[in-house]
Amino acid sequence: MQMEKTVVLYPGLAVSHFVPMMRLGAALVEHGYAVSVALIDHAVNPDAAFGAVVAGAAASMPSVRFHTLPLVEDPPTVTPGAQFLVSYYNLVHSYNDRLHDFLCSFTRVHxxxxxxxxxxxxxxAKTLGIPGYLMFTSSAATLAAFAQxxxxTLAKGSGTSFRELGDTPVELFGLPPIxxxxLFGEALEDPDSDTYKATMAGMSMIPDTGDGILVNTFESLEACAVAALADPRCLPAGRVMPPVYCLGPFLGGIGEAKERHDDCLVWLDAQPDRSVVFLCFGSTGTANHSEEQLREIAAGLENSGHRFLWVxxxxxxxxxxxxxxxPDGFLDRTGGRGLVVKQWAPQAEVLRHRATGAFVTHCGWNxxxxxxxxxVPMLCWPLHSEQKMNKVHMVGEMGVAAEMIGWQQGLVQADEVERKVRLVMESQEGREIRSRVAAHKDAAAAAWSDGGSSRxxxxxxxxxxxxRQAPARAGEDA
Incomplete structure (x- = not known):
């Protein structure tokens, strides 16, 4: 009897990283692979949203095996902000022995x-002779930037740090000037700091990353970046990128409770087609705005005269x-054409709804x-991580968005909110953006159809x- 082909997934402790990997898992199951998911106990980084998504995935994907690795003694604490990457790398390192034991519990891992x-x-995985792949959950352009x-600064022959460059464009092979x-926050740290050194060391390892890199994108959306990743000029002489597989888009929620969706979707059902501006800034609390900023958004939405759904x-x-x-009286004055919800909304379903006409987003890749x-045409309002880099490509090569400029000064004022909402909803420029997004939508569907690039x-x-023949091991299949 032929032994089943087992693939082990090792996702990160963030909703935005976990969900795409579970979509990959679903695709693997459809193609006859046995899928097991190894998880670091998320108690080390308590996040109610992440825990709920993991529980939902386990409940809705019965053919996938979920295994929480045994808790290590005194695990490193994951800290937000500038120290996040260093602390997260330390956490992953502390679990390597646990992952090793888990992989050894299988007869064979493919x-x-x-x-x-x-x-x-x-x-x-390399120590055990198992083929290993990296899943990069951001864009191909970000991957190309991280690799370079x-x-x-070495190539430029200058000791100047990225943070000292200010708004000076960084020119990377195959990418528009950024x-x-x-750049993401860690690259703007002091070059002598542990955070900067660990970040650059991690990115310099990308060419040595296992047997390939899976990217949650599709080729036509990022044609220039995809071409750059396959070009030897992307890296210094002697360095070669592993194979890059553009498999996206992997999207959608995992096992979410439908009753949480009703209020938003029922309200949208009563709105005209393409009439609602949807404002949502990600799945985590790191995307919070100040009270002053919330009031500016409210004033801009009220003055725009357009319908809105705002998280x-x-x-x-x-x-x-x-x-x-x-602002005083805002909810009463806009109650006939606006809906404000707390904390969360079913973003993917709201965006797909016929009533949604524009999306104000923090530019997270998902x-x-x-x-x-x-x-849906977008308005860019980047907040952290690589979102500012995504914005460059969304407004530029992709042509799917306009930009809220005020974020660069730390406050988007009400008059800009009003102007940009009107731009995307009323103007010729907005109609052109909508047309380009529609073309990318069709191309995304084609990418996973027969003969498509992602398929x-x-x-x-x-x-x-x-x-690649992974060695058989003693022990029972987990």
Missing amino acids: AVVVDSLSAEALGV LPYY PASH VRAPRGDDPDLHALL SVLEGVMAG AAFSRFLSDVDG
Whole structure:
């Protein structure tokens, strides 16, 4: 009897990283693979939203086996902000022995796929002779930038740090110029800091990342970046990128409770087609706005005259008191054409709804893809991580968005909110953006159809997995 082909997934402790990997798992199951998910106990980084998504995935994917690795003694604490990457890398390192033991519990593992935040774990797979792949949950352009940034200042022959460059454009092979100020936060740290050194060391390892990199994108959306990743000029002489497989878009919620969706969707059902501006800034509390900013948004929405659905979080992450946070009388005055909800909304379903006409987004990559797949024009309001870099491509090569400029000064004022909402909803420029997004929506669907680029890349990935013979091990299949 032929032994089942087992793939082990090792996702990161973030909703935005976990969900795409579970979608990959679903695709693997459809192609006859046995899928097991190894999880670091999320008690080390308590996040109610993440815990709920994991529980939902386990309940809704009965053919996938979920295994929480035994808790290590005194695990490192994951800290937000500038120290996040260093602390997360330390956490992953502390679990390498646990992952090793888990992999050894199988008779044979055909491949291991690890999250981009957990790249060091590929060393465990390599030690055991198991093919290992990295899943990069952001864009191909971000991957190309990450691969090149560690060598940028060396190539320029300058000791100047990225943070000293200010808005000076950073020119990377195959990418449009990116203002240095738009790089992710860790790259803008002091070059002598542990955070900067660990970040650059991690990115310099990308060319040595296992047997391939899976990217949650599709080729036509990022044609220039995809071409750059396949070009030897992307890296210094002697460095070669592993195979890159553009398998996206992997989208959608996992096992979410339908009753949580009713209020938003029922309200949208009563609105005209393409009439509602949807404002949502991600799945985590790191996307909170100040009270001053919330009031500016409210004034801009009211003055725009357009319908809106706005997800509001309190500045400090607690349960928002909407009457205290928003201008006096705002909820009453806009009640006939606006809906304000607390903390959360079913973003993908809202975007797909016929009434949604525009999307104000923080430019997280999953959100970008959801906007594209829904064919909804976007307004960019980046907040952290690589979102500023995504914004450059959304407004530029992709042409799917306009930008809220005020974020660069730390406050988007009401008059800009009003102007940009009117631009995307009323103007010729807005109609052109909508047309380009619609074209990308069609291309995304084609990418996973017969003969499409993502389907072909997935077939190449499976062929590569099947062509690599992982050694059989003692022990029962877990």
